[in-house]
Amino acid sequence: MKKLFILFIALSLTTAKSFCQTTDRDDIKKTITTMFDAMRKGDSTMLRSVFAKRIVFQDVASKGGDNMVENENPDGFIKAVGTPHKDVWDERITWGDIKVDGPLASVWTPYKFYLGQAFSHCGIDYFQLLKTKAGWKIIYIIDTRRKDNCPE
Template sequence: MPAPNLLLMKHLLLAALLLSAAGATAQTPAAETEAVKQTIRNFFDGMRKGDSTLVRSTIAPGAVFHTLAARNGTTQLRTETPSDFVKAVGTPHKEVWDERITFDKVLIDANLASVWTPYEFYIGSTFSHCGYNSFQLVKLADGWKIAHVIDTRRKEKCK
């Protein structure tokens, strides 16, 4: 039977290892959440700057963009290709496209993230529309990338 001091030291060492492992695990979600948010921030920073290269760097190969819009009282699902969006961002325009978001929910499991962001969209300083974005991101070899985004658009009842 081990000496009481040796037994106590083994228990303390085991406890220290478990606590350090728990601390490392607890840090990972916060770091991953921040990395996911930064990808989305870069997407919108690129849009504001008219920087198509920055926007393109945030989008996964094969990504899909959708919008839910009401027309004549009916909801329509519209598809926009990411390449058309990137081209529009990079085409000079008079006013800044400014989508102001807040992060409502960020959920992550392994290499998949789902992010819910209410937003207000301005053209220059003029309010255009508002709604919610739902982003699906995937973690690839070069980091988190947007695989799908779908949004709602309306002019009133924001947030």
């Protein structure tokens, strides 16, 4: 009976410990959620906190019937988020595919972007993140943008 009681206590402690630990996926979601919360709040300091120092921003554009990748300025985006603007920038995502291999993660998220309550555009956000001593940081973002045929 005493051995059974000790086994029960040991299993209870192990199970409780596993429930308290967050997973990499949880931490990755928290990093990305913080980015969108910062956009809604217009908080450039909060936004910068989830970006790696040399983050790369790109978007997929269609010009002249051909698709191309355009580079964007992350500092310009951070500044724009922190500059007072009339409408809340509200990007609403649906969690898609999250892949993790050690310190590298990729995340595919369909989104819809609203200026205040008005729909603006939709598409796919693709993130790459790096696990650092300070936690998961976004190192790369590329997205698509369109007004219709929005992904769910």
